[in-house]
Amino acid sequence: MMRVFSTMNGQIEQIKQGEKGSWICLSAPTDVELANVAQSTGIDLADLRAPLDDEERSRVDAEDDYTMVIVDIPRAEERDGRDYYETIPLSIIVTENLIVTVCMQDTVLLHPFMEGTIRGFNTFMKSRFILQILYRNATMYLRYLRIIDRESDRLELKLRHSMQNREILMLLELNKTLVYFATSLKSNEIVLEKLTSLERIKQYPDDEDLLGDVITENKQAIEMANIYSSVLSGMTDAFASIVSNNVNNVNNVMRIFTIISISMSVPTLIFSMYGMNFNEGMFGMPFTDKPWGFAVVVVVSMLVAGMVTWFLTRSKMFK
Structure with a gap:
């Protein structure tokens, strides 16, 4: 258009x-x-x-x-x-x-x-027009940076209550935006430096204050972008550490449950075999004809389960 x-x-x-x-x-x-x-x-x-x-x-x-x-x-x-x-x-x-x-x-x-x-x-007034555009551009950067800062604070509050992938991805998106902003602002600063020394663009006395304001606003935007980016990077790293710590806690719980499950399967297997009623003949279950047979089977089962538990806790597979 x-x-x-x-x-x-x-x-x-x-x-x-x-x-x-x-x-x-x-x-x-x-x-x-x-x-x-x-x-x-x-x-x-x-x-x-x-x-x-x-x-x-x-x-x-x-x-x-x-x-x-x-x-x-x-x-x-x-x-x-x-x-x-x-x-x-x-x-x-x-x-x-x-x-x-x-x-x-x-x-x-x-x-x-x-x-x-x-x-x-x-x-x-072409020279002033350029400076006015650059001044408004710097102020727009500042306004968007404040919006991004408020958005990151809102995401931080959400992440304190529940870790959701969506919020973490939004933080990464904001961090990427801040990097782009900082890079663009630094490029614009170089353009400003060239404009101040370019003879074709006339520098009128009435525009000196405007030029100073443009340079000041642009530098402030660069500093804000760098500060917000550092804060957001630290926040992202902190939440990443929390997520990693939660994963480790879950792994520890699963390790304990796995050891308990395997250890309990040993007496279950033994008791299951004794429940098959092989009481007669040469293939009958041992100690079934003794009054103290039940106690022996229980003790043996517990000893074997204890040995399995000790082995699994020392095994490298469950470290």
Whole structure:
């Protein structure tokens, strides 16, 4: 989808065609839209397609007629009744006359700019526009990081009451998200450093405070992502140790029950043979004709069971 905006009389208005001082917003653009923008602005088609690859790295490219800035932005996607977080690239291309943004999806990052709710935003102030996008991007990272932190606390409370595979897998998913966030934020920090020294992007005195805020917010987001990731990794390791300890306890109980079961099968076998009533002839059961025969059989059975128990407790199979 292609939309064009321009600041008119202090208000953001959507117009039909790009003109000097306007902003062209491409969200999940078609090939026809990309070709038309490339033809009208002189931007290379390959550069317009670059942010449509979700593996595209953050960078700053300075061409002859334009400068392209690619940063990673966060996004939330609802799947199976819960939100999943990931990062996608956003391209900001600055030409002499206008500014172009390209993203593979219609991101909420740019909606406040389209609605005119960002204070001090003008489409013709290209340097400030870039900084405002980067500032809002850093604040979105911070907001999603706080949501992830609350989600991890909720999962921790659930896991304290019952160990479920679903909650543990969700913790691993959140930890993976934090790693992606931290990596993307560090790449964005490198982009910020290049922007501060890039002569093509003019640094106006009025934008110095905004630039400082962008750098501060981005660094805070990096620190929060690293802290939350460390906490979540420690939490995951702790619950993994608990699960492992529970498995060991179950194994010990099963070991004891197995030894008892095998040991009790010995007297059961002996008593079963004596219950077959072979009392006469040369194949009769021993001690059946003696008054003390029952006591002897019981004692012998207990001794054999004790020997079997002693052997099994010493056996390597049950260690």
